[in-house]
Amino acid sequence: MSSGFVIRENQYYDSVFLMGVNKRLSQMQGVQQTAALMGSERNKQLLAQIGVRGAAIDAAQPNDLIVAAIADTSQTVDALLASLDQALQAIEKSTPASTLHTLEEGLAEKPHANLALISVPGEYATREAMKALESGLNVFLFSSNVPLEQELHLKRFAAERGLLVMGPDCGTSLIGGVGIGFANAVRRGTIGAIGPSGTGLQEFTCQVHHAGLGISHAIGAGSHDLSDEIGGLTTLAALDALEADPQTEVIALVAKPPGAATLRRLTARLRTCAKPVVGCFLGARLDSVKGKASITWARTIDEAALAAVRQSGAKGAPPSRSSPQTAFGVRRQEASPPTIQLTEQERALASQTRSMWAAEQRHLRGVFAGGTFVYQSQQILHEAGLVVHSNAPLDPRFRLDHPDRSQAHTIVDMGDDDYTLGKPHPMIDGATRRERILAESHDPSLAILLLDFILGYNASMDPVGELLDAIVEARQAATRRGGALTVVASICGTEGDPQDLNLQATMLREAGAIVFRSNALAALFCCELLKPV
Amino acid sequence: MSGRIDELLHEPLVVVNLGVKRFADNLEAQEVEVVQVDWVPPAGGDQEMMELLEQLL
Numbered sequence: 001m002s003s004g005f006v007i008r009e010n011q012y013y014d015s016v017f018l019m020g021v022n023k024r025l026s027q028m029q030g031v032q033q034t035a036a037l038m039g040s041e042r043n044k045q046l047l048a049q050i051g052v053r054g055a056a057i058d059a060a061q062p063n064d065l066i067v068a069a070i071a072d073t074s075q076t077v078d079a080l081l082a083s084l085d086q087a088l089q090a091i092e093k094s095t096p097a098s099t100l101h102t103l104e105e106g107l108a109e110k111p112h113a114n115l116a117l118i119s120v121p122g123e124y125a126t127r128e129a130m131k132a133l134e135s136g137l138n139v140f141l142f143s144s145n146v147p148l149e150q151e152l153h154l155k156r157f158a159a160e161r162g163l164l165v166m167g168p169d170c171g172t173s174l175i176g177g178v179g180i181g182f183a184n185a186v187r188r189g190t191i192g193a194i195g196p197s198g199t200g201l202q203e204f205t206c207q208v209h210h211a212g213l214g215i216s217h218a219i220g221a222g223s224h225d226l227s228d229e230i231g232g233l234t235t236l237a238a239l240d241a242l243e244a245d246p247q248t249e250v251i252a253l254v255a256k257p258p259g260a261a262t263l264r265r266l267t268a269r270l271r272t273c274a275k276p277v278v279g280c281f282l283g284a285r286l287d288s289v290k291g292k293a294s295i296t297w298a299r300t301i302d303e304a305a306l307a308a309v310r311q312s313g314a315k316g317a318p319p320s321r322s323s324p325q326t327a328f329g330v331r332r333q334e335a336s337p338p339t340i341q342l343t344e345q346e347r348a349l350a351s352q353t354r355s356m357w358a359a360e361q362r363h364l365r366g367v368f369a370g371g372t373f374v375y376q377s378q379q380i381l382h383e384a385g386l387v388v389h390s391n392a393p394l395d396p397r398f399r400l401d402h403p404d405r406s407q408a409h410t411i412v413d414m415g416d417d418d419y420t421l422g423k424p425h426p427m428i429d430g431a432t433r434r435e436r437i438l439a440e441s442h443d444p445s446l447a448i449l450l451l452d453f454i455l456g457y458n459a460s461m462d463p464v465g466e467l468l469d470a471i472v473e474a475r476q477a478a479t480r481r482g483g484a485l486t487v488v489a490s491i492c493g494t495e496g497d498p499q500d501l502n503l504q505a506t507m508l509r510e511a512g513a514i515v516f517r518s519n520a521l522a523a524l525f526c527c528e529l530l531k532p533v
Numbered sequence: 534m535s536g537r538i539d540e541l542l543h544e545p546l547v548v549v550n551l552g553v554k555r556f557a558d559n560l561e562a563q564e565v566e567v568v569q570v571d572w573v574p575p576a577g578g579d580q581e582m583m584e585l586l587e588q589l590l
Contacts, residue, residue: 119552
């Protein structure tokens with residue numbers, strides 16, 4: 001094994017650009033690992049972790065490009081590093097550079113701007129966000145790794161100025177029908193949404209869309225907003241905004257359970273809200289929030305969407321169960337509170353499917369891109385009496401000993417820091433999920449492979465295609481052992497998304513997967529597969 | 534509701550995109566007015582120098 005690196009001083013590229021370079025370099029034969037990173041302290045530590053060190057790396061600055069390679073031979077390393085310019089030029093060609101390099105220059109170009117979308121490295125994010133706020137701009141802060149005290153400072157400053165800070169670590173918003181970050185092409189309508197989780201908002205807005213209604217605005221608050229350190233400052237500002245917004249009839253809040261003090265503050269505010277509110281705190285026991293304010297509480301994102309659709313007065317006349325839009329996925333029931341259930345056909349399918357398992361097949365393995373789906377699936381499976389292990393556990397007792405090693409029923413969050421430091425998030429590139437599916441395929445106890453696919457702006461253009469050969473291989477491996485692997489998949493997306501929703505679903509079905517249009521239904525189907533006979 | 538948040542929700546979005554260009558491309562695809570800034574770390578990324586510069590400016 002051989003390794004090497006090159007450093008290009010004062011050549012700065014954004015993280016998505018570098019992922020493209022890295023992917024191109026890593027495809028060379030004989031290459032074990034490559035890294036294309038800027039020389040921040042965090043990235044230098046990552047390089048040290050994979051065994052790439054040197055005085056020149058220690059001296060590199062955050063605007064110096066470092067490209068490292070580990071390969072079978074030193075000739076391969078040399079050839080790869082020599083091809084760097086070619087890779088850079090190829091990616092640059094597809095993404096022409098801007099001549100503007102600072103917020104001030106951008107503002108000079110668009111003095112009437114009303115939003116700054118910031119995705120710079122975390123250590124610079126507060127500085128840029130503060131400059132944007134000082135210039136009177138609202139902020140969508142995609143950057144993560146922003147210290148909580150800096151987040152609090154930004155949000156207090158924004159509150160004083162009457163501005164909104166969506167984030168840090170904000171993945172999704174839909175403002176007036178426009179998707180910002182990772183968002184789906186969702187119909188406009190009367191339902192407003194707020195949530196700290198990107199995939200939670202994506203799933204909620206898609207379920208509302210599938211039910212025939214639409215979204216006024218969906219406001220991402222950032223993953224730490226409901227912590228007691230931050231106190232829900234963005235969530236509360238968004239509530240004020242949606243309450244005053246004439247287009248919004250119902251407000252939905254989709255989140256993991258807030259901190260205790262924040263929950264008290266939030267429910268006190270919700271009590272005075274002039275519009276109907278639907279709350280969904282995934283993983284919370286409903287009796288812990290029931291009776292607090294005049295809110296409809298939902299267990300799952302699907303049920304929150306159904307409740308919001310019902311509360312909105314159903315002006316858009318949600319389609320009946322038999323219409324094409326509900327053919328697989330959303331169920332609407334008139335009884336209160338709304339619940340989702342499997343159909344009789346789906347129950348029969350579950351029974352028929354599990355009859356094909358070999359004796360040793362008994363475990364579920366979820367390999368997920370969306371963190372909220374990891375959480376929601378665990379909740380649904382736990383409620384069915386199943387113990388599920390995870391690297392992002394709902395119950396800390398069931399944390400995996402090592403994220404790479406599944407134990408009994410496991411759902412692994414491939415978007416967790418364990419898998420995304422220096423690598424693309426699985427919503428952008430399926431490589432790490434593909435590897436994990438192949439690793440799981442060797443386990444004779446594997447009975448169910450549970451997957452989520454997230455479509456929409458900025459996500460991978462072919463999330464199913466990226467995993468297809470691994471899914472097929474996993475199914476064949478189970479067949480070779482005399483059993484049958486059940487692949488259960490959910491797709492979060494709409495027919496208007498840049499990816500072709502129907503094609504993605506068809507590809508999955510042709511590969512033998514059972515496809516649902518929500519994660520909650522896919523998880524319910526797994527409960528049915530695993531229920532005691 | 535504050536004027537600036539109200540403006541965000543009710544007037545056409547005009548965005549300064551600082552960083553990942555893909556975000557700007559997807560906003561353009563939705564016919565949003567957006568300017569791309571190819572952000573680079575200020576003062577060569579040196580935090581100490583950056584703070585010094587900010588005090589001077």
